[in-house]
Amino acid sequence: MKKLHNLSLPAEAVSLFFFNSKMLLMRMMQYRFNFIMGLLVAFGFSALGPLAQFMLYSNSNGYPGWNWDQILLFQAVLLLVNGLTDILFGSVRGTIDTLMERGEFDRMLLRPYPPLMMLLTSGFKPYGLGTVVVGTAGMLWSVIRIGVPAGLTGFVFFFIFLLARILLQAGVHILYCFFTVRWIYPMRLGEITDKILAYGNYPMEIYPIVLRTLFTTALPFAIACYWPAKALLGPVSWTAFTALGGTILFVLVTVLLWKHQLKSYVSGGG
Amino acid sequence: MIFPTMVLMGLKRIFRYPWGLLMSLVIDPFILILNIFLFKTLFSYSGKADIAGYSLEAMVWYYACVQFIWYWIWNFTDRNVGQRIISGDFTLDLIRPVSLFTFELSRAVSLRLSGIVFEFIPSIILYSIFVPYPLMTFTTIFQFCISAGIAFFMFYAMNFLIGLLGNYLQNTDALQAVKHIIIATLGGSLIPLEFFPDALTNVLIRLPFASLFHWPLRFFLGMGNGWGEFLTQSVTSLCWLGVFLLINVLLWKRAVRRFAGFGG
Numbered sequence: 001m002k003k004l005h006n007l008s009l010p011a012e013a014v015s016l017f018f019f020n021s022k023m024l025l026m027r028m029m030q031y032r033f034n035f036i037m038g039l040l041v042a043f044g045f046s047a048l049g050p051l052a053q054f055m056l057y058s059n060s061n062g063y064p065g066w067n068w069d070q071i072l073l074f075q076a077v078l079l080l081v082n083g084l085t086d087i088l089f090g091s092v093r094g095t096i097d098t099l100m101e102r103g104e105f106d107r108m109l110l111r112p113y114p115p116l117m118m119l120l121t122s123g124f125k126p127y128g129l130g131t132v133v134v135g136t137a138g139m140l141w142s143v144i145r146i147g148v149p150a151g152l153t154g155f156v157f158f159f160i161f162l163l164a165r166i167l168l169q170a171g172v173h174i175l176y177c178f179f180t181v182r183w184i185y186p187m188r189l190g191e192i193t194d195k196i197l198a199y200g201n202y203p204m205e206i207y208p209i210v211l212r213t214l215f216t217t218a219l220p221f222a223i224a225c226y227w228p229a230k231a232l233l234g235p236v237s238w239t240a241f242t243a244l245g246g247t248i249l250f251v252l253v254t255v256l257l258w259k260h261q262l263k264s265y266v267s268g269g270g
Numbered sequence: 271m272i273f274p275t276m277v278l279m280g281l282k283r284i285f286r287y288p289w290g291l292l293m294s295l296v297i298d299p300f301i302l303i304l305n306i307f308l309f310k311t312l313f314s315y316s317g318k319a320d321i322a323g324y325s326l327e328a329m330v331w332y333y334a335c336v337q338f339i340w341y342w343i344w345n346f347t348d349r350n351v352g353q354r355i356i357s358g359d360f361t362l363d364l365i366r367p368v369s370l371f372t373f374e375l376s377r378a379v380s381l382r383l384s385g386i387v388f389e390f391i392p393s394i395i396l397y398s399i400f401v402p403y404p405l406m407t408f409t410t411i412f413q414f415c416i417s418a419g420i421a422f423f424m425f426y427a428m429n430f431l432i433g434l435l436g437n438y439l440q441n442t443d444a445l446q447a448v449k450h451i452i453i454a455t456l457g458g459s460l461i462p463l464e465f466f467p468d469a470l471t472n473v474l475i476r477l478p479f480a481s482l483f484h485w486p487l488r489f490f491l492g493m494g495n496g497w498g499e500f501l502t503q504s505v506t507s508l509c510w511l512g513v514f515l516l517i518n519v520l521l522w523k524r525a526v527r528r529f530a531g532f533g534g
Binding site: 031033034035037038040041042044045048051052055056059060061062063064183184185188189191192195196198199202205206207208211 | 286287293294296297300301304307308310311312313315316317318321322439440441442443444445447448450451454455460461465466
């Protein structure tokens with residue numbers, strides 16, 4: 001790990017992420033049956049969302065402005081982004097929860113890297129891989145069926161929004177860490193963040209115009225899935241880019257909150 | 271009379287973290303608003319008065335009730351027992367005067383008592399104010415409480431069973447995830463079982479998982495066929511509970527014989 005100190009901070013973060021991931025994989029491989037079963041179970045979990053959507057869709061006329069193929073694409077993109085964020089940050093909550101419950105957070109402060117960097121780079125969760133595989137396969141299948149009307153630009157925008165979604169998830173986890181350090185035992189805070197983010201799991205057309213405008217711009221829930229899917233389905237409007245701005249602003253605010261909380265943190269140990 | 275004392279101790283521990291208890295007052299409005307928008311759109315776009323027998327209000331309340339049932343049944347027993355086996359703390363549980371089953375049950379009861387008081391009751395008031403449900407009566411709430419109470423014990427017995435399987439699998443994390451998938455699809459927490467094809471629905475409603483969500487939800491929504499169906503289903507659920515408890519007893523005996531602890 002010595003050579004890491006010669007790199008810039010982002011590069012160090014990437015190296016640290018891979019190092020932590022490798023260590024976690026080695027630990028998980030000690031329980032091989034559980035690990036393999038966990039990967040298989042991830043496929044099952046991935047199927048739940050599309051199954052619910054299919055049942056709702058087949059018993060109604062679906063959502064306005066979205067046909068069945070487009071909804072499938074939407075679901076596939078949702079699985080892909082959820083899988084990716086799970087792989088990158090899936091263990092962050094568990095890590096901070098354990099550190100705070102056991103009073104071990106102080107150790108983080110003694111390490112050579114910023115605590116937030118340590119936390120975010122320890123988020124690897126391999127079970128998200130199954131979701132990514134299912135999401136990618138579903139996306140490719142949908143793209144083959146309906147094409148990409150926006151062409152290459154559509155793919156470029158798709159990847160930009162995908163990165164923004166990952167950034168948004170990082171912000172959500174920073175916020176979670178902030179509250180956990182503040183409250184020590186957050187109980188169902190993870191559920192709250194999941195429920196709030198669930199607003200991005202549906203086409204924005206289900207919301208009234210005021211909320212739709214808010215979610216597609218300043219409160220960037222639409223970045224979760226709507227804009228990435230829309231980018232593949234056709235040219236996106238300028239409002240999509242205000243959602244990008246909203247995402248960056250949100251992450252900056254969460255980082256400021258974290259720094260503020262860290263200053264007022266008082267250790268329970270001696 | 272040690273059990274009530276253990277429950278009281280559990281409650282004291284939970285009350286040390288007051289913020290967590292108030293979380294539901296934040297979570298539930300989010301779920302409520304999302305479901306209202308979602309189902310209003312689905313209903314208005316389809317032009318139907320009901321979907322698979324569920325009206326707009328019933329669909330909104332269905333997913334509210336899924337959350338209510340979690341307030342009644344959720345516990346960490348599978349995780350707790352599994353971790354005790356991995357860490358070796360299971361050895362200490364074997365020499366305690368109170369069985370691990372009773373100890374974990376007291377923790378689960380504490381957790382759910384606080385859940386009912388601080389989550390279920392405020393949430394049901396909140397929902398009733400914003401989306402009044404015409405079929406909700408004291409009878410439906412009573413039937414719901416009884417069936418959700420049975421569901422609590424059944425979920426606890428399932429969780430304890432999964433935890434005990436740690437003696438054979440070492441790590442039960444994946445098995446816990448499998449349980450969630452099964453409950454979501456076969457129990458009715460993901461989507462009402464009536465949305466599946468009729469032949470499949472007829473099978474699913476007879477499985478034990480339906481006792482966790484499907485039946486309590488039906489009774490709450492006033493979709494049950496009177497007291498006759500309620501009594502029949504309650505007895506059926508109790509029989510399934512008996513089966514799970516019996517498996518737990520048998521597995522516990524085998525697990526204790528198999529388990530080896532070191533120390534001293």
